[in-house]
Amino acid sequence: MSDTLFTGIAQLVSPAQGLQRGRAMRTLTQINDAALLVREGFVAWAGPRSEAPQAAQTHDLGGVAVVPGLLDPHTHAVWAGDRLADFEARISGVPYEDILARGGGIRSTMRATAAADVDALVALARPRLAALRASGATTVEVKSGYGLDFDAEVRMLRAVQRLQAEFSLVPTLLIHVPPQEGRSEYVRAVCEELIPQVVREGLATAVDVFCEKEAFTVEETRAIFGAAKAHGLHTKLHADQFHAIGGTELACGLGALSVDHLEASGEAQIRALAASGTVATLLPGVTLHLGLPAAPGRALIDAGAAVAVGTDLNPGSSPLFSTQLALALAVRLCGLTPAEALCAATVNAAHALGLQGRGALVAGQRADFLALHSADWRDLAYTLGTSPVREVWQGGRQP
Numbered sequence: 001m002s003d004t005l006f007t008g009i010a011q012l013v014s015p016a017q018g019l020q021r022g023r024a025m026r027t028l029t030q031i032n033d034a035a036l037l038v039r040e041g042f043v044a045w046a047g048p049r050s051e052a053p054q055a056a057q058t059h060d061l062g063g064v065a066v067v068p069g070l071l072d073p074h075t076h077a078v079w080a081g082d083r084l085a086d087f088e089a090r091i092s093g094v095p096y097e098d099i100l101a102r103g104g105g106i107r108s109t110m111r112a113t114a115a116a117d118v119d120a121l122v123a124l125a126r127p128r129l130a131a132l133r134a135s136g137a138t139t140v141e142v143k144s145g146y147g148l149d150f151d152a153e154v155r156m157l158r159a160v161q162r163l164q165a166e167f168s169l170v171p172t173l174l175i176h177v178p179p180q181e182g183r184s185e186y187v188r189a190v191c192e193e194l195i196p197q198v199v200r201e202g203l204a205t206a207v208d209v210f211c212e213k214e215a216f217t218v219e220e221t222r223a224i225f226g227a228a229k230a231h232g233l234h235t236k237l238h239a240d241q242f243h244a245i246g247g248t249e250l251a252c253g254l255g256a257l258s259v260d261h262l263e264a265s266g267e268a269q270i271r272a273l274a275a276s277g278t279v280a281t282l283l284p285g286v287t288l289h290l291g292l293p294a295a296p297g298r299a300l301i302d303a304g305a306a307v308a309v310g311t312d313l314n315p316g317s318s319p320l321f322s323t324q325l326a327l328a329l330a331v332r333l334c335g336l337t338p339a340e341a342l343c344a345a346t347v348n349a350a351h352a353l354g355l356q357g358r359g360a361l362v363a364g365q366r367a368d369f370l371a372l373h374s375a376d377w378r379d380l381a382y383t384l385g386t387s388p389v390r391e392v393w394q395g396g397r398q399p
């Protein structure tokens with residue numbers, strides 16, 4: 001593949017490469033009247049158009065703003081069935097946790113997902129992933145977690161593996177809710193059977209656990225993290241969604257890549273995240289859909305934490321099919337500035353997935369970028385209800 005010089009860039013806006021924490025999240029590089037040289041799918045050079053090197057081809061983007069492709073670091077995009085009855089019940093006042101405790105909610109999605117084969121799961125997930133990509137996500141994490149048994153968990157991960165031929169995906173094994181009976185045997189089998197199988201078959205790069213009153217305890221989480229690390233997998237955690245029961249502190253102490261949700265986090269959890277290398281991932285779609293308090297994004301950044309943002313696309317707590325909208329909601333609901341939100345959805349989201357080579361428009365990074373409709377990049381954080389993203393470029397080409 002030869003070099004292509006992209007021109008017609010009114011603004012080229014990017015965070016610096018690598019994890020950004022605290023005040024550094026606000027510092028973006030902005031080059032007006034810019035050009036971007038792409039070679040074999042990677043950024044070879046970015047700078048003012050007047051200084052651009054020669055290239056075999058040029059591609060004029062027509063005078064718009066260009067930003068890095070977004071990374072969505074938290075989705076449950078593979079599921080079967082629906083949660084429309086739950087939605088109506090919740091709107092009439094039944095809490096999400098009560099529906100789950102009665103065997104509904106996540107457990108009803110597990111029953112439907114466990115009954116679907118890999119072909120059906122692939123067909124259901126494909127349009128959801130296409131929607132996320134059209135919204136600007138050039139890399140998307142997808143979790144398992146709706147398998148009733150281990151075979152169903154593995155089928156979910158095989159569906160993700162199949163979809164990797166069409167999308168840029170990062171697969172995570174999610175240990176979501178314990179069985180109603182025999183939970184200690186279940187945790188032991190997760191550690192001794194499921195995690196080793198997933199590693200043998202190369203089906204996931206990280207293990208996530210839902211640590212919550214209605215799900216796994218801190219001690220169960222510790223055991224699962226121990227097995228994940230022993231098998232060379234990264235760890236991530238769903239924590240502080242409803243109650244701060246100690247999961248955040250555990251994950252920070254054990255060097256997890258990220259702790260996600262944080263709607264119920266207080267001072268102690270904010271301090272733990274700020275003092276650690278663990279990314280705090282905000283999921284503002286959950287705040288909107290469940291009417292939960294917003295995660296303390298502003299306080300986390302002010303304390304010096306590294307914050308990321310994702311959709312948490314799932315049928316129960318966040319039917320949000322736009323990564324751009326997650327970014328825009330983080331500004332409204334969690335108090336981030338537009339610059340912090342861009343950083344949260346790019347380089348920090350990459351770090352939350354253990355990826356180094358994506359998220360910034362600097363030489364050496366994968367050429368994932370978005371051409372907006374507008375000449376001002378801030379439309380990315382401003383626009384609600386229609387997409388400000390005109391074109392998605394992934395590895396230097398339009399997927």
Ligand code: NIG
Pocket residue numbers: 076105106109210238241286312314315316317318
């Ligand atoms: O990230 N809270 C736990 N898990 C998912 C919700 C899954 C569901 O409701 O189906 C979440 O919110």
Ligand code: FE
Pocket residue numbers: 074075076238312314
């Ligand atoms: Fe989630």
